[in-house]
Amino acid sequence: MNPLRRFLRVPEARAGVVILAALLAMALSASLFFPGDPQAIAGPALLPPFKDWSLPLGTDRLGRDVLAELFHGARTSLAVGIAAAAAALVIGAIIGTLAGFAGGLIDELLMRTTDAFQTVPSFLLALAFVSVVGPSLGVVVAAIALGAWTGPARVARAEVLSIRERDFVAGARVTGMHPLEIAFREILPNALPPVLALSSVIVAAAILTEAALSFLGLGDPNRVTWGGMIAEGRAVLRTAPFLSIIPGIALVLTVLGVYLAGEGVVETTAVRRSLS
């Protein structure tokens, strides 16, 4: 059986894939269904959901279409989540490989730096970074990646430590390959699988961190974000709680989808390992 079929036989994986596919469709079709500015006024203010079918989820305090905002917010959440996780994995893999391969003083220095980054609460670090540099999409991605690369770095280092004593590495040394070339062309690719296994957790955490930053008003002000929508709705929490609750449900489903798909991958690979 091919890996994809086996993956889709895990019920968790199926549920996760369905959720993520729906989300991706939302993000990609946002400008198709809701062309124009999602932050433009579309109707009367504070229209409750399911009252007017041209505005199915109602409007917010300023009369903006909640459904349109939800679609456009899916874009920001996915883009930031994936970009920040990718950056964290790349940085982590490089630093972990360098530390594990070089050993000695470089290893000590890099790992104590990793310790330092793990000692500072990553959300506080992101908060400080965004507030110092100024909020924009790229800065938010960098801020989240800044606190997320330590896990991948530790895993990569542990893998590299076990790989660097293998015969093919010794072979590469004998052929006179440059040490950096050995580290990144021979060792790193072999150390990647367990590092990549962290990606679902990191994507999920990145999406949650972005939402929390936007909730505190530190997201990109020119983009709709689910966290920003929740914060917007908070002002009218007593009279129109749906404004905060709807984007929150989207957030929970997204993160759950990422976790479920990740569980599916773990289960699939675990089965394969026990079979071989």
Next chain:
Amino acid sequence: MNRALILLRRRLVGSIFVLLIVVIGTFLLLELAPGDAVDAYIVSTGGDAGMIELLRHRWGLDQSELTRLANYLWALLHLDLGQSVAFSRPIRDVILERLPTTLILMGSATALSFGLGSALGIYAGARPGSFRDRFLSIGSLALYAVPGFWLGLVLIVIFAVDLRWLPIGGIESIASIKTGLGRAADIAVHLVLPVSALGFIYLALYLRMTRAGMAEAWRQDFVLAARARGLSRRRIVFAHVARNALLSLVTMLGLQSAQMLGGSVVIESVFAVPGLGRLAQEAVAARDTPLLLGIILVSAVLVILINLLVDIAYALLDPRVGASETGA
């Protein structure tokens, strides 16, 4: 006890080095910030170019980067975090004032998540693959996906707005001049919702970790041996399987402390709890970067201290730790 002391000394040396890296990092962030303390001061008080020049010189801001880093480190050695622009008071005093509230919040949330999470984890892991195991496993995954600040808002809508059972925010009733037990009860009532919002996510984490640890322990030889000796299932679960799973959970307590401190920033903002996290948000709003970096430094020290305590607890609980290091 001797073993724990040796471990403590080794960790302390490492921690000082880690702390130095954190300090250099915060100094770099401070340098990255547009404008300096003088600019921030002038904005709030007003003053001419001569005044700016004078202040820069007096505060040592006209010196080279390295000299300033040295000055910064020297001040930190004297526990001097500088002056808060927003509060016009020493940063150390502002932080120390807010710290206890955050510690109470974190402590209660940890107790809730660790206690309930490990209990439910043992309940689920006692019978792997059973209905309750699958139910709790999926349920905890769903709970783990919930953002704490949103959970806080939902709890406010249900318990404070609709049912009116609990206060909507704050740490104690403003009008109350209660003392002693009355005041403690008042604070406890105010803490129910924030502690739940902060703790429930970690509850899911501890539940999943206990369950995974128990699944691992069930496969070990000592469980087979216990079965062969004819021990009751209840005894095997508690004395052998759960015990081993809980031991690894203790290390998670330390590792999660940094995350929880970060989470409390948003939770304190949702519930208007006047702790360290809310202070961080106020610092951001007032563009008081030195205060924000002071909070980061204090948080790092706090996380290091918590991890030291956890390491000592672990060494005392598990006789295998450190046995080789002491040459015994």
